[in-house]
Amino acid sequence: QDMYPLTFQLKWVNQGQFAGYLVAQDLGYYEEAGLDVTINPGGPDIAPEQVIAGGGADVITTWMAAALAARERGVPLVNIAQPFATTALEMVCSEESGVETTADFPGKTLGVWFFGNEYPFYAWMAQLGLSTDGGDDGVEVLRQAFSADPLLQNQADCISVMRYNEYKQVLDAGIPEDSLTLFNFADEGVGMLEDGLYVMEDRLEDPEFVDAMARFVAASMEGWAYAEANPEEAAEIVLANDMSGALTLESQVYQVNEAAALVGDSPALDVEAYEQTVATLLSAVSPDNPAITAEPEGAYTTVVTDAIE
Amino acid sequence: MINERRRAKGCKRLTTGTKVVEAKGLGLTFETADGPVHALSDVDLSISKGEFVSFIGPSGCGKTTFLRVIADLEQPTSGTITVNGHSPEHARRDRAYGYVFQAAALYPWRTIERNVGLPLEIMGYSKAQQTERIARTLEMVNLSGFEKKYPWQLSGGMQQRASIARALAFDADLLLMDEPFGALDEIVRDHLNEQLLDLWAKTEKTICFVTHSIPEAVYLSTKIVVMSPRPGRVTDVIESTLPRERPLDIRETPEFLAIAARVREGLRAGHSYEE
Amino acid sequence: MINERRRAKGCKRLTTGTKVVEAKGLGLTFETADGPVHALSDVDLSISKGEFVSFIGPSGCGKTTFLRVIADLEQPTSGTITVNGHSPEHARRDRAYGYVFQAAALYPWRTIERNVGLPLEIMGYSKAQQTERIARTLEMVNLSGFEKKYPWQLSGGMQQRASIARALAFDADLLLMDEPFGALDEIVRDHLNEQLLDLWAKTEKTICFVTHSIPEAVYLSTKIVVMSPRPGRVTDVIESTLPRERPLDIRETPEFLAIAARVREGLRAGHSYEE
Amino acid sequence: MNGWILTAVLVWLGAWGINEFLVRVRTRDRGAAMAINLLVPVLFGVTLLFIWEALVRGFSVPGVLLPPPSVIWARLVASIPNPIWADFQQTFLKSVLVGYAIGCGSAFIVAVAIDRSPFLKCGLLPVGNFVSALPLVGIAPIMVMWFGFDWQSKAAVVVVMTFFPMLVNTVAGLNATGAIEKDLMRTYAASYWQTLAKLRLPMAWPFIFNALKINSTLALIGAIVAEFFGTPVVGMGFRISAAIGRLQVDMVWAEIAVAALAGSLFYGVIALIERAITFWHPSVRGERGR
Amino acid sequence: MRSRARDSILPVTVVVLAIIALWYVFTVILNTPWQQSVYARADQVDVPVSQFLADVFAQQRPVLPAPHQVAVEFWNSVVNADPGTPRSLLFHAWITLSATGLGFIFGTLLGIGLAVLIVHNRAMDRSLMPWIIASQTIPILAIAPMVVVVLASIGLTGLVPKALISTYLSFFPVVVGMVKGFRSPEAIHLDLMRTYNASGAQVFWKLRWPAAIPFLFTSMKVGVAASLVGAIVGELPTGAAGGLGSRLLAGSYYGQTTQIWAALLMAAALSAALIFAIGGLQKITQKAMGAAA
Ligand SMILES: Nc1ncnc2c1ncn2[C@@H]1O[C@H](COP(=O)(O)OP(=O)(O)OP(=O)(O)O)[C@@H](O)[C@H]1O
Ligand SMILES: Nc1ncnc2c1ncn2[C@@H]1O[C@H](COP(=O)(O)OP(=O)(O)OP(=O)(O)O)[C@@H](O)[C@H]1O
Ligand SMILES: Cc1ncc(C[n+]2csc(CCO)c2C)c(N)n1
Numbered sequence A: 001q002d003m004y005p006l007t008f009q010l011k012w013v014n015q016g017q018f019a020g021y022l023v024a025q026d027l028g029y030y031e032e033a034g035l036d037v038t039i040n041p042g043g044p045d046i047a048p049e050q051v052i053a054g055g056g057a058d059v060i061t062t063w064m065a066a067a068l069a070a071r072e073r074g075v076p077l078v079n080i081a082q083p084f085a086t087t088a089l090e091m092v093c094s095e096e097s098g099v100e101t102t103a104d105f106p107g108k109t110l111g112v113w114f115f116g117n118e119y120p121f122y123a124w125m126a127q128l129g130l131s132t133d134g135g136d137d138g139v140e141v142l143r144q145a146f147s148a149d150p151l152l153q154n155q156a157d158c159i160s161v162m163r164y165n166e167y168k169q170v171l172d173a174g175i176p177e178d179s180l181t182l183f184n185f186a187d188e189g190v191g192m193l194e195d196g197l198y199v200m201e202d203r204l205e206d207p208e209f210v211d212a213m214a215r216f217v218a219a220s221m222e223g224w225a226y227a228e229a230n231p232e233e234a235a236e237i238v239l240a241n242d243m244s245g246a247l248t249l250e251s252q253v254y255q256v257n258e259a260a261a262l263v264g265d266s267p268a269l270d271v272e273a274y275e276q277t278v279a280t281l282l283s284a285v286s287p288d289n290p291a292i293t294a295e296p297e298g299a300y301t302t303v304v305t306d307a308i309e
Numbered sequence B, C: 001m002i003n004e005r006r007r008a009k010g011c012k013r014l015t016t017g018t019k020v021v022e023a024k025g026l027g028l029t030f031e032t033a034d035g036p037v038h039a040l041s042d043v044d045l046s047i048s049k050g051e052f053v054s055f056i057g058p059s060g061c062g063k064t065t066f067l068r069v070i071a072d073l074e075q076p077t078s079g080t081i082t083v084n085g086h087s088p089e090h091a092r093r094d095r096a097y098g099y100v101f102q103a104a105a106l107y108p109w110r111t112i113e114r115n116v117g118l119p120l121e122i123m124g125y126s127k128a129q130q131t132e133r134i135a136r137t138l139e140m141v142n143l144s145g146f147e148k149k150y151p152w153q154l155s156g157g158m159q160q161r162a163s164i165a166r167a168l169a170f171d172a173d174l175l176l177m178d179e180p181f182g183a184l185d186e187i188v189r190d191h192l193n194e195q196l197l198d199l200w201a202k203t204e205k206t207i208c209f210v211t212h213s214i215p216e217a218v219y220l221s222t223k224i225v226v227m228s229p230r231p232g233r234v235t236d237v238i239e240s241t242l243p244r245e246r247p248l249d250i251r252e253t254p255e256f257l258a259i260a261a262r263v264r265e266g267l268r269a270g271h272s273y274e275e
Numbered sequence D: 001m002n003g004w005i006l007t008a009v010l011v012w013l014g015a016w017g018i019n020e021f022l023v024r025v026r027t028r029d030r031g032a033a034m035a036i037n038l039l040v041p042v043l044f045g046v047t048l049l050f051i052w053e054a055l056v057r058g059f060s061v062p063g064v065l066l067p068p069p070s071v072i073w074a075r076l077v078a079s080i081p082n083p084i085w086a087d088f089q090q091t092f093l094k095s096v097l098v099g100y101a102i103g104c105g106s107a108f109i110v111a112v113a114i115d116r117s118p119f120l121k122c123g124l125l126p127v128g129n130f131v132s133a134l135p136l137v138g139i140a141p142i143m144v145m146w147f148g149f150d151w152q153s154k155a156a157v158v159v160v161m162t163f164f165p166m167l168v169n170t171v172a173g174l175n176a177t178g179a180i181e182k183d184l185m186r187t188y189a190a191s192y193w194q195t196l197a198k199l200r201l202p203m204a205w206p207f208i209f210n211a212l213k214i215n216s217t218l219a220l221i222g223a224i225v226a227e228f229f230g231t232p233v234v235g236m237g238f239r240i241s242a243a244i245g246r247l248q249v250d251m252v253w254a255e256i257a258v259a260a261l262a263g264s265l266f267y268g269v270i271a272l273i274e275r276a277i278t279f280w281h282p283s284v285r286g287e288r289g290r
Numbered sequence E: 001m002r003s004r005a006r007d008s009i010l011p012v013t014v015v016v017l018a019i020i021a022l023w024y025v026f027t028v029i030l031n032t033p034w035q036q037s038v039y040a041r042a043d044q045v046d047v048p049v050s051q052f053l054a055d056v057f058a059q060q061r062p063v064l065p066a067p068h069q070v071a072v073e074f075w076n077s078v079v080n081a082d083p084g085t086p087r088s089l090l091f092h093a094w095i096t097l098s099a100t101g102l103g104f105i106f107g108t109l110l111g112i113g114l115a116v117l118i119v120h121n122r123a124m125d126r127s128l129m130p131w132i133i134a135s136q137t138i139p140i141l142a143i144a145p146m147v148v149v150v151l152a153s154i155g156l157t158g159l160v161p162k163a164l165i166s167t168y169l170s171f172f173p174v175v176v177g178m179v180k181g182f183r184s185p186e187a188i189h190l191d192l193m194r195t196y197n198a199s200g201a202q203v204f205w206k207l208r209w210p211a212a213i214p215f216l217f218t219s220m221k222v223g224v225a226a227s228l229v230g231a232i233v234g235e236l237p238t239g240a241a242g243g244l245g246s247r248l249l250a251g252s253y254y255g256q257t258t259q260i261w262a263a264l265l266m267a268a269a270l271s272a273a274l275i276f277a278i279g280g281l282q283k284i285t286q287k288a289m290g291a292a293a
């Protein structure tokens, strides 16, 4: 029978963060669902929102803040499912920095990821009432590159980490966990939904596409379930998909475990979490952080997740 | 093909007496950073088919410049000039002349034979013709045996002879030669003078010849143009009364010496320092 | 400073009769892709202080090469040579000679005056001396008024004269001149010949002079070296019997003509084509 | 849609025709000649921009992929006071200029040192080639590690990038001297430095300027790209990368336009200096050469 | 020529040894702070120098890895890894090399072509050159992702986008060098061609081209290095597709400094080999063109 072709654009390189999808692909879950899926890895400078706008993908995974921002810039993205129910973005501060609470931030240097990942941070600073232009009353912002190096080399007081990746690198480097101060964005009240699945609005008018998406999401969730149950095997699959040859099994087992823990019971978007993300973004509108300026309309749909039931 | 076209033209010989070069009120001024240099000023001259014209004059009087104007390498700033009745550009496009530069201007990446063969390649001569002509002209300038050498492996005089060979390799009806024999000794010079006269007699070429040697000018020419500098102009045009047949010992005849004296006179007048 | 040192040396004049150049069994072979070229073979020659030696011979016989060996620009492959009693390298380091190349070799980014001033700058003459010497030597070669021009704005003969001026601007006791007057007309040539004789008489310089003109060689020299090619060797050395004082009209005396005839004889013998 | 594309083609052909006409105009008036020399590239560029605008509109390309020049222009004008001027200072005035000066300067010195000593020439040139063949993207993170986040690490990247072209060209230029010219210096027993200053350097200028010109654009690319590997939140590279992530593609192109303008001016200034210094070289003096 | 190669062995060895010695010195200097913080955390005091050096040279994530660490990593990923898998540096080198080669060939041809246009057409000279220069000031890494995205949306992936970026970087040195080269013939040599009424093509092939050969090779050496940079830059945005670029990226993303250095070493070796090959070609060509020995 005819397979439905789908191109799926990831936000980052193949790693444990995407274990569910890679497993679903590798174990043939997509094929069983009648889908011919191509998974395109991303990279540090690939904006999945741009790829889908250019027609290079049918469905993408990205952070909600970035997706909403793109929607306001004229790329009508719609959230069709939200596999990651909780936030893994954290900020970690070294012992030398002397940061214990948010009250210690003024005068400190903080590493931040840009490229659409900076919205939670700016919302947080807005909430704390801290200027981001440096000086004694504000914080100094560094555009942090790929790794945890700025913290290890004392170039920054605090850096952004993903729980499933950079945080482990910091620990692996031999820094004892109890010497670090960890801020979880969700706990600070500025948590925003992370990896969700997005498609272009007009495609949803096509029932066949909606049906294919429903099968895609269901198969992906199966993949995640398998990964959670068999982290070792899932990590092997991730490694097999790694073209750089740089990943280690140990780090990927850890990453699969941590990522799977973020996956909720249902792929359906938690509307409350959505509204909190929007509210946080809107509370922090500033020239530095022009994520969205108005309440988005129709930025999510439940038709796909409803179809799975 | 080009070759065929060219030779077809060559066959349509102009009758003797036709003007090959005709300059009227010709002037050329170079604009330099510290003011204009009047290289040629108000030059009137006409050269007929089959003439052998020598240009003689102090260094810097505009001999090279005049030859370059004929060859369409320099644009006059005043006056008019025609070559074969048309513009110099027309003549150049017709490949109507061969030019021997004052400096040898050989291409350093070509061997001697390939330097001599350069115009032949460009004008589309066949491989066989090229080989034959290269051998013949190198023989004529006594460079046989040096075919495979590169220019920097030759002495100054040998380079100059190679550049003469290059201009003789194809059949142009007009030869423009800028001090071709400057770096050659008397014996070779005599030899090449004879060769050139021979060629001229056989082929009815028209030759414009710059030289610094009064005997050479008188021996070779049917007409001697004496020039003087600042501004460069023609001060005397001497029609030779010598017969066209010229054995070497004609140089001891009184007629010869008389012409030579007149040239020397004209030359001396053009110089700024007389002792 | 360098300048002081140099001139101190200059003052310690060698007495006349001392050997300036002494070559014994000198040979030089160039290895080229298609076999060796014997540019010099078994040359024996000695040149005393204050002599004016002309080299004459067919093109390619090794005149330039011999001058280059004296100047330490080429290494002989056999035999020995001394300059001022030491190695050519020693003489070069002493700045014992001035060299006029066969090609002008002016630097295109320098004006004429700065080209002439080049050796003066290098040898550390003072600014005032430089100005004075540049003006004097440019005057001598009749190029006053062209100080500010660039080489490519000069005619061939003017470039050659500029390069002569450059070699005369500083006081070397030995002058090596490779066809310095090749591109000059008779009148300028006569003028420069006289200037050169004058300089030579005043300063007791030793001069090695390559020329293709037999009268020039005879007029100028105390010794004429006739060379012949393939392999390059010395076939005749003629000591001139002419007095050191030489008015221009000495060139009509029987003595002069006799020497000229002997040179021509030697030259002709070296040529491969006699008619 | 077809209207836009047709207009684009017509405008292109028209401008081409005008340019072909303009370059054939022979005038003795220096002012007019200069005006033509300026007008031709400007006309070409304006045409290019117009075609871009027309194609983007004609094919309705999404703004997040490629915005039309008019939108970019509006963004550029609005953003010059903030943040473009600050970015320019950070990237061009600090990273590029400092890195360029140190990179070209040190390569020049090394070239002379190499030239001076045959031993170094044999030893350093291959190793130097090797070291400077290290790719910029690999070096940038390391430089950030060594020199910190600020402009110093970007300047260091520029130094490494500009080093090799300058070295190769200077060495080639120093070897470009003709035999007779060198012989002349030998006859004067000129010292090494005298020969260098009075002969070999002038001969080498055309080659050196070649490198200086190539490096002027390379330095800019290097500095901007290096900012992708960690910066304070200012700089053209930072802005470009951050703006892509936010899909503010018009801002990306506004920065690129500034970079292109600055780079072209930089190049132009060096080309003018070149004309002044190597006025004697056939490629500059030879207007007859066509 | 062979003897000259042998002559340079000693100097190269000496210089390389000097660099390695210097490298070790810097390794100690740059890695000491981290080592001290490790000792401080472990409450170790008065560590003997030998122990200290051994620790400094054996760090997991050194700021600057010691030469032998890089060598070991290099050896492991070149010799001990199956060249068919992404664990092998040879695998990545080959991916990058193919993009470099393709891009370099395109770039050189494009560069020569543009130079020919510029030299032969006044309008092109006046209008093209400023824009070619402007094009080079566009930061390539900024548009590389967009290029990759746009090309991917029309179905071009893999080698071609990388080769295009590589072309974009390498054509410029060739244009600049060749314009200079094509204009380098002396006026008198051009005059000679004029006297033969040689066609533009004849002047080009018989004069401009041979006169430009020295410039061509110098430009190609710079161009091939730029090509390699381009290919690596092209591999960055799609960091997962293999190649030295993705290797560098992954190395830095996962904090594997030694791996970065090994990849860097490989990239430099590639570049040096390419430059060396062009140098060889240059020697052969110039010999065939009668250059003085
Ligand atoms: N390109 C140029 N720019 C400026 N002035 C020039 C240029 N070419 C020649 N001149 C000047 O024009 C005058 C005539 O030069 P030309 O070369 O015609 O002399 P010539 O008679 O051939 O001299 P010679 O016998 O020395 O070769 C000279 O004063 C020279 O300085
Ligand atoms: N670098 C070189 N390589 C090979 N052969 C050379 C080289 N230089 C000169 N020769 C050869 O050496 C011989 C002597 O040359 P040289 O230049 O000394 O002649 P010359 O007497 O000065 O001639 P001319 O009067 O023509 O200047 C010639 O046959 C020439 O081909
Ligand atoms: C340049 C750069 N940007 C973002 C991240 C952090 N990161 C890692 S995965 C991911 C996508 C979210 O799932 C993000 C933002 C980084 N390390 N480097």
Ligand SMILES: [Mg+2]
Pocket (backbone or CB within 6 Å): B063, B064, B065, B102, B178, C155, C156, C157
């Ligand atoms: Mg002349």
Ligand SMILES: [Mg+2]
Pocket (backbone or CB within 6 Å): B155, B156, B157, C063, C064, C065, C102, C178
């Ligand atoms: Mg000679």
